[in-house]
Amino acid sequence: MEFCLFSSINTFVTEPLTHDFMRKALFMSSLVAAVCGFLSSYLTLKGWALMGDAVSHSVMPGVVVAYALGLPFSLGAFIFGVGSVALIGFVKQKSRVKEDTVIGLVFTGFFALGIVLVSKIKSNIDLHSILFGSPLGISLSDVKQTVLISLLVVILLSVFRKDLMLYCFDPRHAKTVGINVHFLHYLLLTCLSLAAVVGLQTVGIILVVAMLITPGATAYLLTDQFDNMTIISVLSAIISSVIGIYCSFWFDLETGGSIVLAQTFIFLFAFLFAPRYGIFKFKKLFAGYK
Amino acid sequence: MEKPNYQNYRIDAENICVDYNGKVALYDANLRLKPGQICGLVGMNGAGKTTFFNALTGFVNISKGKIRINGESLRSAQKDQTIAYVPQSEGIDSQFPVNVWDVVMMGRYGSMNILRCPRESDVQAVKDAIERVDLTNYLSTPIGNLSGGQRKRTFLARAIAQRASILLLDEPFTGVDIRTEKLISELFIQFKNEGKTILLSTHDMIHVREFCDLVLLINKTVVAYGETSEVFTTENITSTFGGISPDVLFGPES
Numbered sequence A: 001m002e003f004c005l006f007s008s009i010n011t012f013v014t015e016p017l018t019h020d021f022m023r024k025a026l027f028m029s030s031l032v033a034a035v036c037g038f039l040s041s042y043l044t045l046k047g048w049a050l051m052g053d054a055v056s057h058s059v060m061p062g063v064v065v066a067y068a069l070g071l072p073f074s075l076g077a078f079i080f081g082v083g084s085v086a087l088i089g090f091v092k093q094k095s096r097v098k099e100d101t102v103i104g105l106v107f108t109g110f111f112a113l114g115i116v117l118v119s120k121i122k123s124n125i126d127l128h129s130i131l132f133g134s135p136l137g138i139s140l141s142d143v144k145q146t147v148l149i150s151l152l153v154v155i156l157l158s159v160f161r162k163d164l165m166l167y168c169f170d171p172r173h174a175k176t177v178g179i180n181v182h183f184l185h186y187l188l189l190t191c192l193s194l195a196a197v198v199g200l201q202t203v204g205i206i207l208v209v210a211m212l213i214t215p216g217a218t219a220y221l222l223t224d225q226f227d228n229m230t231i232i233s234v235l236s237a238i239i240s241s242v243i244g245i246y247c248s249f250w251f252d253l254e255t256g257g258s259i260v261l262a263q264t265f266i267f268l269f270a271f272l273f274a275p276r277y278g279i280f281k282f283k284k285l286f287a288g289y290k
Numbered sequence B: 001m002e003k004p005n006y007q008n009y010r011i012d013a014e015n016i017c018v019d020y021n022g023k024v025a026l027y028d029a030n031l032r033l034k035p036g037q038i039c040g041l042v043g044m045n046g047a048g049k050t051t052f053f054n055a056l057t058g059f060v061n062i063s064k065g066k067i068r069i070n071g072e073s074l075r076s077a078q079k080d081q082t083i084a085y086v087p088q089s090e091g092i093d094s095q096f097p098v099n100v101w102d103v104v105m106m107g108r109y110g111s112m113n114i115l116r117c118p119r120e121s122d123v124q125a126v127k128d129a130i131e132r133v134d135l136t137n138y139l140s141t142p143i144g145n146l147s148g149g150q151r152k153r154t155f156l157a158r159a160i161a162q163r164a165s166i167l168l169l170d171e172p173f174t175g176v177d178i179r180t181e182k183l184i185s186e187l188f189i190q191f192k193n194e195g196k197t198i199l200l201s202t203h204d205m206i207h208v209r210e211f212c213d214l215v216l217l218i219n220k221t222v223v224a225y226g227e228t229s230e231v232f233t234t235e236n237i238t239s240t241f242g243g244i245s246p247d248v249l250f251g252p253e254s
Helices: A002-018 A020-046 A049-069 A073-094 A099-120 A127-132 A140-159 A161-169 A171-176 A181-222 A226-251 A255-273 A282-289 B049-057 B074-079 B100-106 B120-132 B148-161 B178-193 B205-211 B234-240 B246-250
Strands: B011-020 B023-033 B038-042 B064-069 B083-086 B166-170 B197-201 B214-218 B222-227
Touching: A002 A020, A002 A226, A020 A049, A020 A140, A020 A161, A020 A181, A020 A226, A020 A255, A049 A073, A049 A099, A049 A127, A049 A181, A073 A099, A073 A140, A073 A181, A099 A127, A127 A181, A140 A161, A140 A181, A161 A171, A161 A181, A171 A181, A171 B049, A171 B083, A181 A226, A181 A255, A226 A255, B011 B049, B023 B049, B023 B064, B023 B197, B023 B214, B023 B222, B038 B178, B038 B205, B049 B083, B049 B166, B049 B197, B064 B074, B083 B148, B100 B120, B100 B148, B120 B148, B148 B178, B178 B197, B178 B205, B214 B234, B222 B234
Parallel strands: B038 B197, B038 B214, B083 B166, B166 B197
Antiparallel strands: B011 B023, B011 B064, B214 B222
16 A cells, blocks of 8 residues: 555656657746746835836737837837836826836736737737646757846846845945945846746746746745745745646646635645744744643 | 124025036025024925025036035035035935845945944944934835835935034925824924934925924025015915915915
């Protein structure tokens, strides 16, 4: 009986690994999750969740146009991602409309433009894979692009790790000691656009924002140390990706949805049982027995 | 006509104006402070106190006027770590996942390399600063677990670690315990003896009389500026606070 259990667990884990597309999907999703998870700590602390949502939706027309013109889709996505943020800033400054309204207005506009373009431009773009991701069917050129972009984002975030933390915490102090806060602002936005670009391949445009905020939010509940928060965020994102992909393989579920659902469950767990900030505050429970 | 020697002044703000999208927050404000002077910034909420600080730290751009720090531009003052800002309690996210050590170390960022790796001297500066505000037992305490007074001292330590010669303090006495208040008063005297220049905003008139050599009364612009004994009169305070007399505002004792 024990042997049986062991062998079935063994099959559960190793069987998917015999498939080439599964190995690729696991690698890609973990990579993307790590990048988004890294960025996620900054976005949740800066309060940019809505901004993440906006950028990730706004890249849609960029992807479509790039496909139609035969350009790398990441280029199109990046231009529209950064463009949407610039437009949000412009409209906010020049009108009396409040920021959250402007964000909602701009990104839905971009998103709608993308959907209209897909229906008008006759090509072999698969709307479903853009909207919901297709980690199991990523082409080799997409793999290369994703790896390159991921490396770039990880290097940028690593080099400016402490400056970005200070920027999120106390931008005025950063400015006072001669740190260029405008540069950091646009650096964070650039990383956000790039992360949205790589993220949309695995979970799709609609759910990519989850990759950008859930791991950070989970980590925020579990630690009071910024470095630990980044590590927990990255790890929880990678673990969710692996769980999601395995579940999607064995139970024939939509992959992007499974990954995000796994992240949501991990968050829920932290929300309930986090030692200090969870609803049931385990630390207090244990302290009672000492 | 002889050119004034700006180098004598630590802070020299001349006719500065700040507007946010066309809405004027501060206009024609002047301030000149020398080393070792403590100046109180007094005004109603929304009178432009924080805006004044923002302008002096370079956090907002001034639309008119000139700011010179030690006779040089604001930008070079930022590069030289000349100005330190101690924020108001509400100006900070107290739930941010950093501890006392991390926050005080931020005071050294400006003089570190791009990766912000602390050198031996940075570590020593942080240790000394934390000792001066009496928080040595709280090095690894997250700022969310500190009391209001301890948090205020943490940010004061950050300014000390920065080794700035100008300290800007936004409401340093608001929401702190008596022990912190005493420690801050002692530090002020030390800072003054070290030749630091201090500009602090406060609502407490007793503190102004106690510490401040000079006082700047503002209400969108400078209402009165000069030695505390001369400027801090009932008449001036009344006009700063929109016609309400100090007796009504702070009780007959003040």
